Amino acid sequence: MIMAEKIKCNVYLDGRLIGAVNDGAAFVKEVRKNRRLGVVSGEINVALIKKLNEVHINADKGRARKAYIVVEAGASKYTSELKERLKAKEIDFNYLVRRGVIEYLDAEEEENARVAFTEKDLAPNTTHLEIDSASLLGLTMNLSVFPEYNSVGKHPITSNFIKQSQGLYATNFSKRYDPRAFLLYYPQVPIVNSLAYRTLKLQSHPTGQNFIVAMSTYYGYNMKDAVILNRAAVDRGLARSLFYRSYTDEERRYPGSQQDHFEIPPPTTDGYLGEHAYSKLSEDGIIEEEVNVKEGDVLIGKVSPPRFLEEQTSFGVGEEKSRDNSVTLRSGEEGVVDSVMLSETTGATKIVKVRIRSIKVPEVGDKFASRHGQKGVVALIVDPSDMPFTKDGVVPDLLLNPHSLPSRMTFGHLLEMLGGKAGALKAEQLDGTPFSTHGKDLVDQYGGILENYGFDRFGDETLYDGRTGKKFDSKIFNGIVYYNRLWHMVSLKLQVRSRGPVQILTHQPTEGKPRKGGLKFGEMERDALVGHGASLLLKERMLDQSDKAEIWICPNCGDVGYYDYIKNSAMCQTCGNNNLEMVEISYAFKLLLDEIKSMHILPKIKLKSE
Amino acid sequence: MKDEKSRSMVTPGEAVGTVAAQSIGEPSTQMILRTFHSAGIASVVTTKGLPRIIELVDARKRPKFPMMQIYMEKGIANKYEKVREIWRKLEDVKVSSVVSQFEEDFRTGSMVLNLDKERLALYEINPRFIVSKLSKMESITADVDGDAVKVKVKKKESIKAMRTTFVHVLNASIMGVPGINKALIQQNDDDTFYITTSGSNMEKVMEIDGVDKWKIYCNDPFEMARVYGIEAARNLLANELIGTIKEEGLTVSFRHIGLLADAMTYTGTIRSAGRHGIAGDKDSVFARAAYEETVKHFINASVFGEKDPLRGVAENILIGKQIGLGTGKVKLAVKKEDIKKLKSKER
Numbered sequence: 001m002i003m004a005e006k007i008k009c010n011v012y013l014d015g016r017l018i019g020a021v022n023d024g025a026a027f028v029k030e031v032r033k034n035r036r037l038g039v040v041s042g043e044i045n046v047a048l049i050k051k052l053n054e055v056h057i058n059a060d061k062g063r064a065r066k067a068y069i070v071v072e073a074g075a076s077k078y079t080s081e082l083k084e085r086l087k088a089k090e091i092d093f094n095y096l097v098r099r100g101v102i103e104y105l106d107a108e109e110e111e112n113a114r115v116a117f118t119e120k121d122l123a124p125n126t127t128h129l130e131i132d133s134a135s136l137l138g139l140t141m142n143l144s145v146f147p148e149y150n151s152v153g154k155h156p157i158t159s160n161f162i163k164q165s166q167g168l169y170a171t172n173f174s175k176r177y178d179p180r181a182f183l184l185y186y187p188q189v190p191i192v193n194s195l196a197y198r199t200l201k202l203q204s205h206p207t208g209q210n211f212i213v214a215m216s217t218y219y220g221y222n223m224k225d226a227v228i229l230n231r232a233a234v235d236r237g238l239a240r241s242l243f244y245r246s247y248t249d250e251e252r253r254y255p256g257s258q259q260d261h262f263e264i265p266p267p268t269t270d271g272y273l274g275e276h277a278y279s280k281l282s283e284d285g286i287i288e289e290e291v292n293v294k295e296g297d298v299l300i301g302k303v304s305p306p307r308f309l310e311e312q313t314s315f316g317v318g319e320e321k322s323r324d325n326s327v328t329l330r331s332g333e334e335g336v337v338d339s340v341m342l343s344e345t346t347g348a349t350k351i352v353k354v355r356i357r358s359i360k361v362p363e364v365g366d367k368f369a370s371r372h373g374q375k376g377v378v379a380l381i382v383d384p385s386d387m388p389f390t391k392d393g394v395v396p397d398l399l400l401n402p403h404s405l406p407s408r409m410t411f412g413h414l415l416e417m418l419g420g421k422a423g424a425l426k427a428e429q430l431d432g433t434p435f436s437t438h439g440k441d442l443v444d445q446y447g448g449i450l451e452n453y454g455f456d457r458f459g460d461e462t463l464y465d466g467r468t469g470k471k472f473d474s475k476i477f478n479g480i481v482y483y484n485r486l487w488h489m490v491s492l493k494l495q496v497r498s499r500g501p502v503q504i505l506t507h508q509p510t511e512g513k514p515r516k517g518g519l520k521f522g523e524m525e526r527d528a529l530v531g532h533g534a535s536l537l538l539k540e541r542m543l544d545q546s547d548k549a550e551i552w553i554c555p556n557c558g559d560v561g562y563y564d565y566i567k568n569s570a571m572c573q574t575c576g577n578n579n580l581e582m583v584e585i586s587y588a589f590k591l592l593l594d595e596i597k598s599m600h601i602l603p604k605i606k607l608k609s610e
Numbered sequence: 611m612k613d614e615k616s617r618s619m620v621t622p623g624e625a626v627g628t629v630a631a632q633s634i635g636e637p638s639t640q641m642i643l644r645t646f647h648s649a650g651i652a653s654v655v656t657t658k659g660l661p662r663i664i665e666l667v668d669a670r671k672r673p674k675f676p677m678m679q680i681y682m683e684k685g686i687a688n689k690y691e692k693v694r695e696i697w698r699k700l701e702d703v704k705v706s707s708v709v710s711q712f713e714e715d716f717r718t719g720s721m722v723l724n725l726d727k728e729r730l731a732l733y734e735i736n737p738r739f740i741v742s743k744l745s746k747m748e749s750i751t752a753d754v755d756g757d758a759v760k761v762k763v764k765k766k767e768s769i770k771a772m773r774t775t776f777v778h779v780l781n782a783s784i785m786g787v788p789g790i791n792k793a794l795i796q797q798n799d800d801d802t803f804y805i806t807t808s809g810s811n812m813e814k815v816m817e818i819d820g821v822d823k824w825k826i827y828c829n830d831p832f833e834m835a836r837v838y839g840i841e842a843a844r845n846l847l848a849n850e851l852i853g854t855i856k857e858e859g860l861t862v863s864f865r866h867i868g869l870l871a872d873a874m875t876y877t878g879t880i881r882s883a884g885r886h887g888i889a890g891d892k893d894s895v896f897a898r899a900a901y902e903e904t905v906k907h908f909i910n911a912s913v914f915g916e917k918d919p920l921r922g923v924a925e926n927i928l929i930g931k932q933i934g935l936g937t938g939k940v941k942l943a944v945k946k947e948d949i950k951k952l953k954s955k956e957r
Contacts, residue, residue: 584930
């Protein structure tokens with residue numbers, strides 16, 4: 001038996017075993033000391049995994065790392081002296097990193113660290129300190145306000161919504177050809193904003209507007225997550241935005257010195273869309289600026305050579321056939337041609353970019369969200385005369401159902417409402433940086449401001465019903481919330497179909513919005529109808545509304561025949577019979593029969609009269 | 611009474627199979643995939659939740675955790691000593707389970723088995739008993755050596771062969787019913803005792819005196835069908851399914867489960883509800899081809915020149931005919947022309 005020797009600690013570099021040390025903890029300590037001194041690269045992270053008695057050194061690319069202030073012996077290495085020097089701009093951040101005051105930890109080393117949240121939390125065994133408490137959250141969450149008062153479950157939702165918001169995404173938008181872009185008409189700086197918001201200078205790239213919000217129901221029109229908008233506000237440009245969509249096309253070259261050409265396609269081309277579709281093109285085959293376009297209009301006329309090589313005809317070299325390959329406006333969209341750009345690619349071919357602009361006025365079905373994961377879909381746009389109003393005559397822009405708050409625990413939303421109202425009265429921007437405030441103090445502070453201006457300290461106000469003029473029984477909480485308009489809009493999603501295009505192979509309706517498709521009636525839906533015994537409804541769905549086909553069956557040989565319109569009689573190719581029966585079957589079945597035939601199996605159909 | 615009965619009947623043309631499938635399928639999606647089993651001495655391990663349902667519906671030849679409940683004959687059921695005697699005969703005890711340590715000596719071709727006294731006491735056996743059981747093996751001799759048992763091969767062989775022999779010795783069954791890993795005596799509310807086992811062997815258990823031969827429960831449908839018949843297996847399937855669903859806190863009407871169990875067993879053997887069972891035995895070529903292994907079914911159909919009368923649901927949806935269910939079940943007995951003829955005659 002081998003005597004119980006002290007087990008050595010294995011060391012792994014980027015997952016590969018490179019050696020062993022006697023004391024892993026001491027080794028890790030040594031590496032970290034040297035890293036802070038700058039002897040070892042600061043890009044190295046080392047972690048001791050106690051459970052496995054292993055040391056993992058990571059130096060590979062692609063690790064997410066986060067900066068922390070180093071704490072030694074319970075004291076932050078970022079001293080007040082350094083603080084002064086940094087303020088005086090004698091030193092910079094990189095100086096602190098070089099000096100080992102700040103270091104970056106990766107996921108594995110973080111497991112060994114004890115990080116204090118604030119300077120108050122420093123304890124003898126603390127190893128690191130957060131640079132700012134707010135850095136606990138990511139970038140997008142830092143653009144929100146008071147997130148620490150919200151349920152954690154709402155944080156990922158909030159950051160998703162912020163990313164989907166429309167605003168001023170770039171100041172050079174007029175020079176850009178983004179595949180699609182949104183631009184808010186009157187973006188505003190939020191009244192309550194955060195340190196990160198100001199640091200990132202997002203005041204010049206706002207993502208939304210300050211809405212006057214009243215926490216009230218409205219005749220059942222804002223149930224669940226529905227919201228009510230004020231028509232007066234919408235008419236004055238509230239949340240109005242521009243929608244840009246760019247179309248690109250290129251004169252491609254093909255083998256055999258063939259090439260695409262931008263031009264108005266001649267009527268002889270394959271797939272000619274009709275004279276009307278090309279009517280808005282100018283001579284060069286490209287649309288003009290500031291032209292109104294609607295669905296089906298051609299934006300870039302393009303003629304391509306045929307897809308397959310021409311068969312030799314008896315007439316010798318005939319006229320070269322061409323194919324229409326024009327770019328048309330997407331189905332269901334309309335707008336104005338904003339700009340046209342002509343350029344050349346690296347392959348020395350012509351390239352055209354056309355940008356279409358359309359105005360998106362908020363309408364029923366558009367999506368809005370505050371910075372607290374509180375989304376809502378516009379359910380009704382109410383005339384200002386019918387909206388509730390305060391004694392001062394203030395009419396809210398948006399009515400939010402109060403039921404959307406308790407179960408979601410987004411107290412930050414309430415604080416923002418109060419803060420927004422206070423900030424608006426005082427004509428001042430207020431701060432809502434994560435973890436920088438104390439809830440009760442905030443309410444007192446905001447309440448104080450509101451009382452100074454003669455309002456209720458909790459933001460409640462008496463509202464009057466616009467329809468009847470009667471006072472509401474209870475006071476209604478209202479305030480100002482920064483709302484984002486998200487880019488999920490009905491006008492880009494709405495689609496209807498009764499009859500429309502079908503697939504070539506199966507003769508069944510196409511799928512998806514760009515192809516004007518139908519909605520899938522799938523296997524489970526089919527089973528539901530079977531379960532109800534609704535046989536005729538089922539037949540209508542699966543046959544009449546789908547791929548009904550009339551085929552001719554030969555009673556003699558059971559094979560599929562065809563109808564000869566010249567001779568005006570049906571015809572069986574197998575046995576020459578002219579006495580065929582017409583049956584209605586699904587085209588998919590006919591296809592199946594054909595495919596079975598291709599497998600060298602001959603299916604025969606026996607007919608029986610009902 | 612008669613009215614009550616006729617009102618309870620399913621309407622003709624009701625899609626009972628589809629409704630049953632939906633009714634079982636819907637709660638199944640909510641079931642948690644729980645495969646773990648709880649460790650413990652006082653309980654017998656069984657599969658639970660969705661895995662158990664899959665096991666039953668797929669008609670696996672042997673469940674992952676077979677289990678039995680054995681009840682005693684009337685006079686014995688309340689006497690613990692008698693029940694314990696039966697219990698002693700049940701558990702499959704192997705030599706290795708009473709051995710605490712063993713030493714092999716390949717030079718002399720012998721092995722010394724040191725016995726675990728606690729184990730011996732538990733099973734109420736002594737070394738002599740083990741020797742008597744081992745002596746039945748042909749290739750070895752066994753002797754009592756103090757507290758231990760000494761085993762020696764009769765003919766010296768290669769080390770590998772001897773090692774195999776010794777493994778056989780260790781795996782030799784001393785007592786009990788083969789297949790039963792563990793048995794536990796449990797008490798009913800009315801002070802009668804019954805035994806639950808993990809592992810099952812109904813045939814052998816029935817041979818034991820004192821066991822109520824008409825009241826053995828086993829969770830293996832195939833074993834149930836073999837011993838008690840297909841009706842018992844059908845009831846077992848249905849009860850196990852509904853029990854598993856109930857355990858998850860969900861409810862499904864017994865009629866749906868009963869229909870599934872009936873469909874699985876009405877041929878006299880247990881068929882799975884998959885491509886090798888119910889779905890694979892369908893009459894229609896198209897229905898089978900629409901389910902799984904399309905090409906195989908078409909080729910076989912062409913080889914045997916099969917005819918598809920297009921009577922089922924799947925075929926009719928495929929070709930686009932009205933299905934023969936629900937509103938499609940009924941047809942007019944009198945044709946329009948006949949009515950006209952009748953009317954003209956009346957005139």
